[in-house]
Structures are given as structure tokens and as C-alpha cells.
Amino acid sequence: MKEYLKNTWLGIYTILVGMKITFKHLFTPAVTIQYPEVKLKLPERERNRLYVNIDDCIGCDQCARACPVSCITVDTVKSVPGEDLGTTSNGKKKALWVTNFTIDFAKCCYCQLCVFPCPTECIYMTDVFEFATYERKDLVYQFSNLSPEEAEQKKINFANFQAEKEKQKAAAAAVPKPENPSQPSTN
Amino acid sequence: MYQYFYDLTGSVIISTLITAVFPLVNVLLVALIGVYLERKVSAWMQDRVGPNRTGPFGLFQTIADFLKMLQKEDATATDIDKKLYNIAPVLVFAGSFAVYAVIPFSSKLIGSEIEVGLFYALAVSSFVVAGILMAGWSSNNKYSLLGAMRSAAQIVSYEIPTALVVLAMVMFLGTLSLSKISEMQTAYFWNWNILGGAEFGLSKFLLIPFMLVGFIIIFISTLAEVNRTPFDIPEAESELVAGYFTEYCGMKWAMFMLSEYGNMFAVSAIVSILFFGGYQSPFGYLGNTLGINWLIPYEQAFWFILKGWFFIFVQMWLRWTLPRLRVDQLMTVCWKYLIPYAFVNLIIIGIITLL
Numbered sequence: 001m002k003e004y005l006k007n008t009w010l011g012i013y014t015i016l017v018g019m020k021i022t023f024k025h026l027f028t029p030a031v032t033i034q035y036p037e038v039k040l041k042l043p044e045r046e047r048n049r050l051y052v053n054i055d056d057c058i059g060c061d062q063c064a065r066a067c068p069v070s071c072i073t074v075d076t077v078k079s080v081p082g083e084d085l086g087t088t089s090n091g092k093k094k095a096l097w098v099t100n101f102t103i104d105f106a107k108c109c110y111c112q113l114c115v116f117p118c119p120t121e122c123i124y125m126t127d128v129f130e131f132a133t134y135e136r137k138d139l140v141y142q143f144s145n146l147s148p149e150e151a152e153q154k155k156i157n158f159a160n161f162q163a164e165k166e167k168q169k170a171a172a173a174a175v176p177k178p179e180n181p182s183q184p185s186t187n
Numbered sequence: 188m189y190q191y192f193y194d195l196t197g198s199v200i201i202s203t204l205i206t207a208v209f210p211l212v213n214v215l216l217v218a219l220i221g222v223y224l225e226r227k228v229s230a231w232m233q234d235r236v237g238p239n240r241t242g243p244f245g246l247f248q249t250i251a252d253f254l255k256m257l258q259k260e261d262a263t264a265t266d267i268d269k270k271l272y273n274i275a276p277v278l279v280f281a282g283s284f285a286v287y288a289v290i291p292f293s294s295k296l297i298g299s300e301i302e303v304g305l306f307y308a309l310a311v312s313s314f315v316v317a318g319i320l321m322a323g324w325s326s327n328n329k330y331s332l333l334g335a336m337r338s339a340a341q342i343v344s345y346e347i348p349t350a351l352v353v354l355a356m357v358m359f360l361g362t363l364s365l366s367k368i369s370e371m372q373t374a375y376f377w378n379w380n381i382l383g384g385a386e387f388g389l390s391k392f393l394l395i396p397f398m399l400v401g402f403i404i405i406f407i408s409t410l411a412e413v414n415r416t417p418f419d420i421p422e423a424e425s426e427l428v429a430g431y432f433t434e435y436c437g438m439k440w441a442m443f444m445l446s447e448y449g450n451m452f453a454v455s456a457i458v459s460i461l462f463f464g465g466y467q468s469p470f471g472y473l474g475n476t477l478g479i480n481w482l483i484p485y486e487q488a489f490w491f492i493l494k495g496w497f498f499i500f501v502q503m504w505l506r507w508t509l510p511r512l513r514v515d516q517l518m519t520v521c522w523k524y525l526i527p528y529a530f531v532n533l534i535i536i537g538i539i540t541l542l
Binding site: 007008011012015018019021022023025026027028029030031032034 | 228230231232233235236239403504505509520524528
């Protein structure tokens, strides 16, 4: 009988304790962060989407070589004399046209290994982490500021320059060679 | 209420319609606000925000849900008992809605002022069991059947403590009419039955603890009767998907939902009529002090709905405080605890009333 009454009392008392706790929580501010509107502060060394400041890029290809998953593709074309590519922000002279600089973020593993070798610090992590797309090809980001036509033009320019140089070389080689008669190699 | 509108409009049809439609509007409003409040209260108690996208503060969430429900395909399984399956939600809703016929919203707003109102309310609300059993059986689904069986066992068991407390109250008050019970507790809050009733004397003070016990018993048992947590084993979502309405969807499902909230308000109303003065204001009426007689019924309706909502809030509060009971624990609470206490309470209240 004593046990029974104790049980009853305990039942009612513990319910009241529980109700007191939930009632307190009724007035506790919510811990929810309204995500798209309010964002948490990102950690100091977060690694997100890469960005390439192409104006500073000298086309050295070091980032592409550092990449463990080969998601960076850099194609360069040498400039022809007379073309001024300007300098990077830390004063290096640019000598290569970067015709193609793509990063495939579907492949990227966000290891940040490409950031360290860059001599001009033009490739770096941004704080953008929301860039989901519907198509995988949309994740391939082109950073080169040359249009395909321009890039093509640069290639042709260089090819022409090269051809001219070859021609000059050939001409130079063909004309003054009396002491060195052309002989087919025997070995 | 019928007479009131008959005097107002002079038309039998219009007054009948208004009398019939008012409780329906009330049930719909209770469901509409209740679902929203349920979500908000649960969110606040769990330190969340709750619905806040649809309209200001998410106020239109329930309306959006209702529109979604309307558009849903009325999908039915192939091996169901079509007739019973279709009747069940209607029956459940009818059972919970029929209670509103006798609930006095104010001294003027009563659907039907019958003398056996309390008896009628108890009888008609247990009608719901039939609907739930029908739904569970006809769905031809093990979860539905288990849920329905549990529900039947639960409601039938918890009818007894409810009836015992009601019996004690009827012994004390000497009437079954809900409007008369409300009228007896008029004027100030110390005349409410929870504080020993309107009659001032030694018996009033002797009754207070037993009234409190009676209130706790009837609150727990009515909570179980409307299948709310912690007594929601018939629809225990973690065990039985959704219990007896697992197979339902769209508007038929909405009927069950509506009847749940209708039941919640009806039960709160009956508890407040029996113990908390029904439609009586706790502090006297503004209409009396200002001498505006027509204001009083509206004030009464306001207090009644406020009390109803307060108990709905307590039900939600309990829901988000306590975990679900196991079946055997549920039966233990009813048969081993509530019924003996209700019996003792009945006898003591009887003796005090006799004194």
C-alpha cells in the first residue's frame, strides 16, 4: 500500500518536473540558424571553391602539376615579340598567353595543394561553398579571359612567328655555308 | 441558440442552419489553428523555430497543407473492404462532431439544451471506437489492425475512470445538463467546481482536494480517450506507421485529423465545464458592470473558447513532455491506478455531498 501511494506520488511529481522543464524551453530562443538567410561564420582555414586571378597568372603550370587529381588544365601559348602582356601585381613580366585555364570542381578534392606552389599567388580559396549544379559539365570552370577565337588567333600568331623563324633559320642556314657542306648523316 | 437565432431572423431554416454550422466552423478553426499551434509549441519546446515560411510566422502553413490534401489522389489499396473503409472516417468524424451538439459555448450558444447532455457526450464520443475499429479492420493491414485493436482496448478501458469521475460530479451537482452545470458555477472563479462549487461552507473546503484528484483523473483519462501522446499507442508512428489510418490518404485522412482536433477541443470543453466553470468568466462580466446585456453571451463564448484552448495547450504541453506508454503500462495506469482512485474519490465526494 505504501509502495502504491509512493508510485502514484512519483508519477504525478515526475510529470510535473518534466512539464516544468518543457515550459522553460518554451521561452528559450531557438537554436536554429535560418540557413540561406543567416550563415554560420566559416572557420579560419576553410577550403572551398578555388578562384584564379587570371590577370596575375603567368601560366607556369605549377598548380596543374601539384594537383593530385589532375583537375586543373592549363594551356599556354608563347607570346610573339612586340606583344605586351603586362606584368603581374608583384612585378613579374608575363610571357605566356594562357589560352585555357579550367578547373573541374567535380574532380577537385579541395586539398589546397595547388595554392602553395603558385609564384604569383593568383590561385586561392574563396568562401563560396554553394555551387551545386544540375549538370556535371557546369562544374568545369573556365578562368582564362581569352575567348576561344582570341586563343585560336594567338596560336596562329605563334605558329606564324615560329614558321617565319624557321624560314629565317633555314634561309640563314642555306645561304652562307661554304665551309660546311651539307652531308647526309651516315650513322 | 436555436431560439436566439429564431428570434433574430424569424426563419426556421436559417436558424437551424446557423445552429448546425457554428460547431462545424469551430471544429474547422480548432483544427486549423490547432495544427499550427501544435507545430509551433513542439518547435518552441524543442528550441526550434517551427513553420515560418508560409505567410507571416508560417501562419498559412495549415491552409497550405489543407490545399495539398485536397489535391491528393484518393489512392486505395486493392484488398480493402471498400464499404467499411469509406464509412470509417465519416463515422469517426461524426462521432467527435456530435459531441458539439450539447456543448454550451455560452448561455445562448448551445446546439441542443438536453437534460442528459453529459451522458450524451460520453456515449457519443465512445462511438468513435466503432469507426476506428472499422478503419483498422477494413484496411487489411497489420499495422492498421494492431492500431485499431489497441485503440479499442484503450478507449474502452479509459471510459471507466472518466465515467466514475463524471458520476462523482453528477452526484455532487445533481444534474446531467451541461448548461445547468455551467450556470451553477456562475460569478467568480471561487465558485468553480475545482474549488468546491458555489455553495459556501465547510463542505466546500473539504471538497477541494478531492475535486483536484477528480480533475487529474478525468484529464488523464480523456487524454487517453482522444489518443494523444503519451497515450497514442493506437497511432504510435515509430511502431505502427500511423496505426489505424495507415492506409488512408487525402481527404479521408484529413477527416481523421479533423476528428482528432475536434475531439481535443470537445474533451477540453467537457473538462472545463465540469471543473472550471464552463463559459463562466472568472472575474465577473464586463457587460454587467457596463450595463450592456447583449455583450454577456459573447464574453461567455470568449471565456469558454479560451478555456478550451488552454486545455488544448496543456495537452500539447504533455505531448512534448512525456514519452509514449507501453501497452501494459497503459493498462496499469488505467486499471491499477486511475480506477481505484476514481472509486475512492467517488465515495468520498458522495459522503461529503451527503453531509
